[in-house]
Amino acid sequence: MNKTKSIKRANQAALERLVGGEAVLIDCVPAREALGLTGRVVLHAGPPLPWARACATMRAAILCAVRYEGWAHDDSAALDLVTSGRVALAPCHHSGAAGPMTGMVTPTMPVFVVENRRHGNRAFATINEGLGRVLRFGANDERVVDRLRWLAAEAGPLLGAALRGSGGLDLRAIMAKALSMGDEMHQRNVAASCLLARALMPHLARATSDTAAVARLGDFLAANDQFFLNLAMAAAKACADPCLGIEGSTMVATMARNGTDFGIRVAGLGDRWFTAPVNTPEGLYFPGFGPPDANPDIGDSAIVETVGLGGFAMAASPAVAGFVGRGGMHEAIAVTEEMAEICLGEHPHFRLPTLDGRGTPVGIDVRKVVETGIAPLINTGMAGKVPGTGQIGAGVVRAPLSCFEAVVDVLGAHAGAAR
Amino acid sequence: MNKTKSIKRANQAALERLVGGEAVLIDCVPAREALGLTGRVVLHAGPPLPWARACATMRAAILCAVRYEGWAHDDSAALDLVTSGRVALAPCHHSGAAGPMTGMVTPTMPVFVVENRRHGNRAFATINEGLGRVLRFGANDERVVDRLRWLAAEAGPLLGAALRGSGGLDLRAIMAKALSMGDEMHQRNVAASCLLARALMPHLARATSDTAAVARLGDFLAANDQFFLNLAMAAAKACADPCLGIEGSTMVATMARNGTDFGIRVAGLGDRWFTAPVNTPEGLYFPGFGPPDANPDIGDSAIVETVGLGGFAMAASPAVAGFVGRGGMHEAIAVTEEMAEICLGEHPHFRLPTLDGRGTPVGIDVRKVVETGIAPLINTGMAGKVPGTGQIGAGVVRAPLSCFEAVVDVLGAHAGAAR
Numbered sequence: 052m053n054k055t056k057s058i059k060r061a062n063q064a065a066l067e068r069l070v071g072g073e074a075v076l077i078d079c080v081p082a083r084e085a086l087g088l089t090g091r092v093v094l095h096a097g098p099p100l101p102w103a104r105a106c107a108t109m110r111a112a113i114l115c116a117v118r119y120e121g122w123a124h125d126d127s128a129a130l131d132l133v134t135s136g137r138v139a140l141a142p143c144h145h146s147g148a149a150g151p152m153t154g155m156v157t158p159t160m161p162v163f164v165v166e167n168r169r170h171g172n173r174a175f176a177t178i179n180e181g182l183g184r185v186l187r188f189g190a191n192d193e194r195v196v197d198r199l200r201w202l203a204a205e206a207g208p209l210l211g212a213a214l215r216g217s218g219g220l221d222l223r224a225i226m227a228k229a230l231s232m233g234d235e236m237h238q239r240n241v242a243a244s245c246l247l248a249r250a251l252m253p254h255l256a257r258a259t260s261d262t263a264a265v266a267r268l269g270d271f272l273a274a275n276d277q278f279f280l281n282l283a284m285a286a287a288k289a290c291a292d293p294c295l296g297i298e299g300s301t302m303v304a305t306m307a308r309n310g311t312d313f314g315i316r317v318a319g320l321g322d323r324w325f326t327a328p329v330n331t332p333e334g335l336y337f338p339g340f341g342p343p344d345a346n347p348d349i350g351d352s353a354i355v356e357t358v359g360l361g362g363f364a365m366a367a368s369p370a371v372a373g374f375v376g377r378g379g380m381h382e383a384i385a386v387t388e389e390m391a392e393i394c395l396g397e398h399p400h401f402r403l404p405t406l407d408g409r410g411t412p413v414g415i416d417v418r419k420v421v422e423t424g425i426a427p428l429i430n431t432g433m434a435g436k437v438p439g440t441g442q443i444g445a446g447v448v449r450a451p452l453s454c455f456e457a458v459v460d461v462l463g464a465h466a467g468a469a470r
Numbered sequence: 471m472n473k474t475k476s477i478k479r480a481n482q483a484a485l486e487r488l489v490g491g492e493a494v495l496i497d498c499v500p501a502r503e504a505l506g507l508t509g510r511v512v513l514h515a516g517p518p519l520p521w522a523r524a525c526a527t528m529r530a531a532i533l534c535a536v537r538y539e540g541w542a543h544d545d546s547a548a549l550d551l552v553t554s555g556r557v558a559l560a561p562c563h564h565s566g567a568a569g570p571m572t573g574m575v576t577p578t579m580p581v582f583v584v585e586n587r588r589h590g591n592r593a594f595a596t597i598n599e600g601l602g603r604v605l606r607f608g609a610n611d612e613r614v615v616d617r618l619r620w621l622a623a624e625a626g627p628l629l630g631a632a633l634r635g636s637g638g639l640d641l642r643a644i645m646a647k648a649l650s651m652g653d654e655m656h657q658r659n660v661a662a663s664c665l666l667a668r669a670l671m672p673h674l675a676r677a678t679s680d681t682a683a684v685a686r687l688g689d690f691l692a693a694n695d696q697f698f699l700n701l702a703m704a705a706a707k708a709c710a711d712p713c714l715g716i717e718g719s720t721m722v723a724t725m726a727r728n729g730t731d732f733g734i735r736v737a738g739l740g741d742r743w744f745t746a747p748v749n750t751p752e753g754l755y756f757p758g759f760g761p762p763d764a765n766p767d768i769g770d771s772a773i774v775e776t777v778g779l780g781g782f783a784m785a786a787s788p789a790v791a792g793f794v795g796r797g798g799m800h801e802a803i804a805v806t807e808e809m810a811e812i813c814l815g816e817h818p819h820f821r822l823p824t825l826d827g828r829g830t831p832v833g834i835d836v837r838k839v840v841e842t843g844i845a846p847l848i849n850t851g852m853a854g855k856v857p858g859t860g861q862i863g864a865g866v867v868r869a870p871l872s873c874f875e876a877v878v879d880v881l882g883a884h885a886g887a888a889r
Contacts, residue, residue: 245664253688269672
C-alpha cells in the first residue's frame with residue numbers, strides 16, 4: 052500500500068472515530084477524585100508551560116487557584132510555592148480535562164464527568180463560573196474565590212446527585228439540537244445551556260429537599276448563557292481523545308493554547324505536542340477596552356473547533372459572526388465554507404439549518420492546512436492582559452501555521468523511514 | 471386631510487401600538503377568575519360558531535371539555551347540555567383569551583395571565599398540554615382528561631405561585647431572543663420554551679417545598695417543545711388588542727379560525743368579524759396519515775402571524791420550513807419576503823439573524839393583501855378530522871382572500887360616507 056493510500060485509510064478511521072463519539076454527561080465530582088489528582092497541583096490550559104514562560108493573566112489565575120485551595124494566604128506566598136515546585140503545574144489535557152481560557156483545575160474543584168459511550172473513555176471539565184470577572188479570564192478577587200467555594204460546597208454536589216439520578220444526559224443530542232438553535236458552541240451556548248437547564252430541572256428537584264439550594268443553582272444557571280461551554284469542551288475531548296494513536300493519520304485531535312504557545316496533537320503522532328507562539332484574537336471589545344488590552348490567545352476551548360464546532364460551525368450562528376466582528380449571514384457561511392477546505396468530511400450529527408442540513412466541516416487535516424495556507428479559525432473570548440481584569444470582549448483568532456508545517460515535516464520523515 | 475393620508479396616519483398609529491406592546495407574564499390562575507367566566511361556558515377558537523356549524527373535531531373537544539368540568543358523565547349527556555343551551559359556547563377572543571387549535575377554555579382550567587405593560591391590558595391562554603393526543607387537537611380520552619385535571623390541581627397553582635414570586639417574566643425579551651434561536655413562535659417554540667423553563671426554575675423552587683411537584687412539572691416542561699406557544703399567543707393578543715378601535719386603520723388586529731370559518735378583525739373596525747370558509751393546511755404528515763385525514767384550518771394561533779411571527783418569521787426557522795414542507799433556507803427567506811409585501815413595516819424588537827438583523831414583517835394591511843392577491847401564510851399544526859385522533863402533522867395554510875376583500879369594501883363605504 053502506498054503512502055497516500057495508507058494516510059487516506061488512517062484518516063478515514065480517525066474521522067469515523069471522531070464523529071462517532073457518543074458523549075453522555077454522567078456525574079459531577081471533585082477533580083481530585085475524577086482526575087486522580089494527588090498532592091498540590093494546578094492544571095492549566097494548553098500545552099505544557101513552565102511558570103517562567105506564563106503570561107501575566109495565566110500567572111494571576113494560578114496564584115488565585117493556590118489561594119482558593121488554601122495552600123497560601125496571599126499571592127506572595129502562593130508565588131513562592133509555585134516557583135519552588137511545592138505546587139506543581141500541568142496541562143489539563145494530560146489529566147483528561149479541558150479547561151477554558153486559563154483553564155484552572157485544582158483538586159477540590161468539582162468537574163463534570165463526560166463519558167464517550169462508544170469508546171468507554173471519559174473527559175472532564177469544571178463548572179462554568181459565569182461571565183466577566185471570573186478565574187478563567189484571570190480575575191482573582193475575593194468574589195471569584197467565594198463563587199468557586201460555593202460551586203465546590205453546594206452547586207457541584209447538587210449537580211452530581213441530579214446527574215446520577217438522571218442516568219446520564221445525552222450531550223451529543225443536546226449539541227445537535229443547539230446547532231439548529233443558533234449556537235456554534237464556542238462563543239454562543241445559550242441554546243445548549245437552556246436545553247440542559249430544562250433537562251436538569253426535574254432531576255435537581257428529585258435530588259434534594261433543599262429547595263433554597265435548587266433556587267440558588269437555578270439563579271446561577273439562568274444568568275449564564277455560556278454555562279454549556281465547558282460541557283461542549285469535555286464532550287469534544289471525549290470524542291477526540293480516542294483518535295490519538297491511529298497510526299498514519301494526519302488528522303488533528305487536539306488544539307489548545309496557554310497564552311504563550313499554541314499546541315496541536317495529531318492522531319498519527321499520539322501524545323506529542325507541536326507548538327508555536329500564539330496569535331492575539333481580534334474582534335469586539337466591551338466598553339472601555341480595545342486591541343492593546345487583549346491577552347494573547349489562551350484556553351483549551353479550541354477543542355470544539357477540533358470536532359467541527361465553534362468557528363467551523365459559524366454558519367449556525369450569524370449572530371455570533373456579528374458579535375465577533377465578522378459581519379452577518381453571508382460572512383458566517385463563508386467562514387464555514389473556508390474551514391471545509393481543510394477538513395476531511397462533514398459531521399453526520401452536527402448539522403447546519405442555514406446550509407439546508409449540511410454537516411459542519413470536521414476533521415482538520417494538517418496536509419490540507421499546509422497545502423492551502425488556511426489556518427483553522429477559532430471563535431474565542433478575550434481576556435484582559437492586565438491580571439485581574441477578566442473578560443474584555445470576544446473575537447476570532449487563527450491557529451499559527453507553523454504547528455501544522457512541523458507535523459507535515461515529521462510525518463514526511465516517518466513515511467521516509469518506513470519505506 | 472384626504473383619505474389616503476388619514477389611512478396612512480391611522481396605520482402608523484396602529485403599527486406603533488402593535489409593535490410597542492410590552493408583554494409580561496405575571497400569573498397563572500383559573501379561567502373563571504381571570505376571565506370572569508360565570509356559569510357553564512366553553513370557550514372555543516376563532517370567530518363565533520354555532521354548534522350546528524362546528525366540525526367534528528371541534529365538537530369532540532367541546533363535549534370532552536364538558537365532561538372534564540364534570541357537567542356531564544358522557545358525550546351523550548354533554549351533547550344534550552350543549553344543544554339545549556345549558557352549556558354556552560363563545561369565542562376565546564371575546565373573553566380576552568387566545569386558544570390554540572380547538573381552543574378549549576372552561577372555568578376551572580388554569581390560564582396564564584399576560585399583561586401588556588405599555589397599555590395596561592391583559593390577555594390569557596391555557597397551559598399547553600403537550601403534543602399528540604391532546605384536547606386542543608380534538609383528542610378526548612381519559613388520559614386527556616386526567617392531564618387536564620393535573621394541570622388544574624397541581625401545575626397551574628405551582629406556576630402561578632412561581633410567577634407571582636418572580637415579579638413577572640418579560641415575554642417580549644424571551645421572544646426576541648428565541649427568534650435568534652430558530653423559533654418562529656408558531657410551529658417551533660423550543661428555544662422560547664427552554665428559555666422560559668430556565669427562567670422559571672429558581673422561582674418554582676422558591677414557591678413550594680413540594681419537590682415532587684416541581685419534579686413532575688419539570689418532567690412535563692422537558693417533554694414539551696411547544697410549551698411556549700400558548701404564551702406567544704397570549705403575548706401577541708395582549709399587543710394586538712389595543713389596536714382595535716383605531717379609526718381609519720386598515721391594519722389587521724386579529725386572525726383566527728374555528729375549523730369552519732376564518733375570521734379577521736381590523737384596527738379601524740373594532741370588534742366586527744369578517745369571515746370566510748377556512749382552507750385546509752398542507753404539509754408533512756405523521757406516519758399513517760395523509761391529506762385526506764386533515765381537519766380544516768383551526769385555532770386562534772394565527773394571532774402570532776398577526777404580530778409578525780409564525781409564517782411571517784419563517785426566515786428565522788429554516789428547520790421549520792423543512793418540517794412544514796416548504797424546503798430549506800432559501801424558501802424560508804422567500805416566505806418572509808413575500809409576507810413583507812403585505813405588511814406596514816418591520817418589527818423593531820423581533821429581528822432575524824439570517825437576514826442580518828432585519829425586523830420581521832409586521833402589521834398586515836388589508837389593502838395590500840387585496841392589491842397584491844397575497845394571502846397571509848400561516849404555519850400551523852394539523853388536527854385529524856376524525857374526532858379523537860389528535861395531531862396528524864404540521865403545515866402551512868393561507869388565509870382566504872375574501873375576508874380581506876370584504877373589509878376593503880366596508881372601509882371604502884365608510885370613507886365615502888365620511889367625505
